Structures are given as C-alpha cells and as structure tokens.
Amino acid sequence: xxxxxxxxxxxxxxxxxxxxxxxxxxxxxxxxxxxxxxxxxxxxxxxxxxxxxxxxxxxxxxxxxxxxxxxxxxxxxxxxxxxxxxxxxxxxxxxxxxxxxxxxxxxxxxxxxxxxxxxxxxxxxxxxxxxxxxxxxxxxxxxxxxxxxxxxxxxxxxxxxxxxxxxxxxxxxxxxxxxxxxxxxxxxxxxxxxxxxxxxxxxxxxxxxxxxxxxxxxxxxxxxxxxxxxxxxxxxxxxxxxxxxxxxxxxxxxxxxxxxxxxxxxxxxxxxxxxxxxxxxxxxxxxxxxxxxxxxxxxxxxxxxxxxxxxxxxxxx
Numbered sequence: 310x311x312x313x314x315x316x317x318x319x320x321x322x323x324x325x326x327x328x329x330x331x332x333x334x335x336x337x338x339x340x341x342x343x344x345x346x347x348x349x350x351x352x353x354x355x356x357x358x359x360x361x362x363x364x365x366x367x368x369x370x371x372x373x374x375x376x377x378x379x380x381x382x383x384x385x386x387x388x389x390x391x392x393x394x395x396x397x398x399x400x401x402x403x404x405x406x407x408x409x410x411x412x413x414x415x416x417x418x419x420x421x422x423x424x425x426x427x428x429x430x431x432x433x434x435x436x437x438x439x440x441x442x443x444x445x446x447x448x449x450x451x452x453x454x455x456x457x458x459x460x461x462x463x464x465x466x467x468x469x470x471x472x473x474x475x476x477x478x479x480x481x482x483x484x485x486x487x488x489x490x491x492x493x494x495x496x497x498x499x500x501x502x503x504x505x506x507x508x509x510x511x512x513x514x515x516x517x518x519x520x521x522x523x524x525x526x527x528x529x530x531x532x533x534x535x536x537x538x539x540x541x542x543x544x545x546x547x548x549x550x551x552x553x554x555x556x557x558x559x560x561x562x563x564x565x566x567x568x569x570x571x572x573x574x575x576x577x578x579x580x581x582x583x584x585x586x587x588x589x590x591x592x593x594x595x596x597x598x599x600x601x602x603x604x605x606x607x608x609x610x611x612x613x614x615x616x617x618x619x620x621x622x623x624x625x626x
Contacts, residue, residue: 311337313608314401314411316389317550320594321584322417323373324601325608329415330380332609337383337411339403341418355447357594366435369594394557394577413579413608416558416566417601418550420585420592424543425457429513437520438513438541442466443593446473449540455480455523457510458544464492466544471501478536480505480525505536513541549586558582565589573604581607 313329313336315322322338329336355363364372378384385403393400398410422440424430430438439445442456446469454474456467459481467477479496484507486493496502508525514535515521522537549564559567559576566582568574573581583600585592 310398311335311409311411312612313337313413313415314339314399314409315415315417316401317341317417317419317584317586318370318374318384319417319419319584319597320370320373321419321586321597321601321604322415323370323377324598325415325417325583325605326377326382326601327373327380328602328605329608330377330382332605333381334609334612335381335383336415337385337409338377339389339401340384340386341388353448354444354594356444389553391553391555392557394580397579399579413581413611415573415601415604415608416551416554416575416580416582416586417584417597417604418553418586419597420547420549420565420588422543422547423545425510425545427510427512429515430541430543433513433515433520437515437539438543440543441592442469442542442544445540445542446470449473451475452539453478453537454540454542455536455538456542456544457481457523458546459483459486459488460544460546461488461492462546463544464488464496466542467496467502468499470542471499474501476503477501478503478505478538480508480510480523480536482509482528483507508534508536547585547592551586561589563589573600573607579608579611581611 312334315325315336315338318340326336326338353363354366354369387406388404390404391402399414401409450473454470454477456463457480467479470477507528510525512524514524520539522535523541524535526533551564566587568582568587573583575582581604583604584597
C-alpha cells in the first residue's frame with residue numbers, strides 16, 4: 310500500500326515526486342516506456358529557469374530524478390496496463406508486476422506528439438526534426454524551416470518560427486487548410502511564410518553535412534520534389550496518453566484530462582492530473598513542472614483530510 314503513486318516521469322511527474330518525497334509520503338513513481346518524457350528526445354533546453362548556459366534534456370530529467378530519489382521517492386520501470394478507481398484503495402495494474410494499491414494517484418503521463426511516419430523522421434528528432442517551435446525555434450536563426458500541418462497549431466508554429474527563420478515553408482497534403490480563417494489570414498499576410506500545399510511528405514532527407522529538406526510528392530502532377538530546409542517542424546497535433554484509464558476519468562473530446570480550474574483535481578477525489586496530459590495550451594517543461602508541484606500539494610491535502618470540496622459532480626457535467 311502506497312500513500313501516493315505517480316504515473317509518468319516527465320517534468321510534471323518528477324516534480325510531483327520531489328514534493329511528495331519531501332513531505333515524507335514516500336511516493337512510488339512508475340516510469341513507463343519513455344522515462345523522462347519528451348525532454349529525453351530534446352538536445353539543448355535553454356528556456357528552463359536556472360540554467361543560463363542551457364542544459365541537455367536528458368540531463369535535466371536525470372537531475373530531477375536524482376533529486377526525487379534523494380528525498381525517498383521509489384522508482385519502478387514498468388508500464389501501467391489499467392487502473393481501478395471505483396473504490397479506495399485505488400488499484401494500478403502494472404505490466405508483469407501485478408496490482409499495486411495506493412491512497413492517491415497522480416497522473417502525469419503526458420501527450421505524445423503525432424508524427425508523419427516517414428523515413429528519416431524519428432531518427433532525426435532533436436537533430437533537425439522537431440515538434441515544438443517554442444522549444445527549438447531559437448536554434449534556427451537565419452535558416453530555412455519547413456512546418457508540416459494544416460491546422461491552427463501549424464499556422465501558429467509557422468508564425469512563431471518567422472521570428473528566427475529566414476523563411477518558413479508550410480507544407481500540407483491538401484490544397485485546403487483546416488485552420489480557422491483568422492489563423493490562415495495571419496499566416497498568409499506574413500511575408501516570411503511560403504506555401505507548398507497539395508504536397509504529401511515522403512521522407513526527411515539528410516545529407517553528409519546535415520538536413521537537406523523534405524522530399525514530397527506533388528499530388529497534382531505526381532512528381533517528387535525536394536523542398537530544401539535546415540529544419541522540419543511537424544505540427545499535426547498531439548495524443549494525450551490516457552487510453553489506460555478506461556474512461557474512468559473525465560476527459561475532453563480529444564482525450565485530455567479535465568481538471569477543476571486552478572487545481573489538479575479530477576472527477577475522482579484522490580486522483581490528480583498534471584503536465585501535458587491535462588494541458589492543451591502551454592505544453593512547456595516549466596508549466597508541466599509547476600503543475601506537478603500543484604498535484605503533489607493537492608494530494609498531500611487530500612491525504613491529510615483537509616481537502617474540503619468534492620468536485621466530481623462539477624467535472625462530470
């Protein structure tokens with residue numbers, strides 16, 4: 310029986326673990342398939358406070374893990390298959406390791422960026438391929454960038470990247486965009502944005518000296534063409550990692566966990582959510598870490614019996 314189980318080890322989960330451990334709650338942290346979360350695929354992190362020279366993503370996550378361990382957090386390398394939140398203690402079924410029980414659970418499983426699934430993409434994430442303009446745009450000052458996508462996120466990413474890039478080419482497989490009219494208009498009014506619509510991405514092309522660009526098929530002519538660029542940003546959305554919850558936690562239409570505004574409380578008292586799994590707006594390491602602190606403090610109040618309100622009915626509506 311654990312007082313608290315943290316599912317996920319990105320900035321949110323590790324920060325929650327640090328706070329819980331310092332409160333002598335000896336949390337168990339389940340690491341999942343990608344310990345450290347998305348930051349482990351990032352090279353240089355320059356926007357996390359406290360590191361004026363920047364820090365490698367894997368190093369930042371390793372430091373946070375060591376900090377949690379220092380205060381008594383226990384880590385388990387495993388995959389959560391399912392949960393049972395129907396009664397207390399809560400049950401967490403772990404792949405190959407049976408069922409664990411806890412008085413409280415913090416969900417910090419994040420959201421996985423959607424990828425194109427083309428050659429040259431996955432192996433070059435962090436080396437020219439990115440899914441986060443805010444994280445990596447700075448590294449492409451004065452360079453040519455491709456943004457793949459046709460929704461509001463792609464328009465926003467393209468606009469942001471024009472602050473750094475000499476040119477941004479927006480690639481979309483259809484001639485029509487899914488983005489709202491206002492976002493399309495803003496992008497079309499930006500002189501640094503060029504358009505390659507009706508192009509299907511085929512391969513991220515890497516040369517001897519680095520990124521060459523994106524090989525795409527012109528859907529009208531059927532010809533393949535190389536769109537030259539120094540970086541490729543994939544902006545086709547994210548998928549929150551909530552399938553294992555089996556519908557027991559209230560989510561929005563896209564699967565993101567709904568929390569009571571200003572807290573990390575879910576529809577089930579004693580179950581909390583933090584980080585990208587409940588954040589559809591910011592999706593930054595520092596905001597995830599902040600929500601991890603909130604989740605730990607909310608869980609501590611719950612375990613102490615000082616959490617006054619049951620917001621489950623509000624969230625169910």
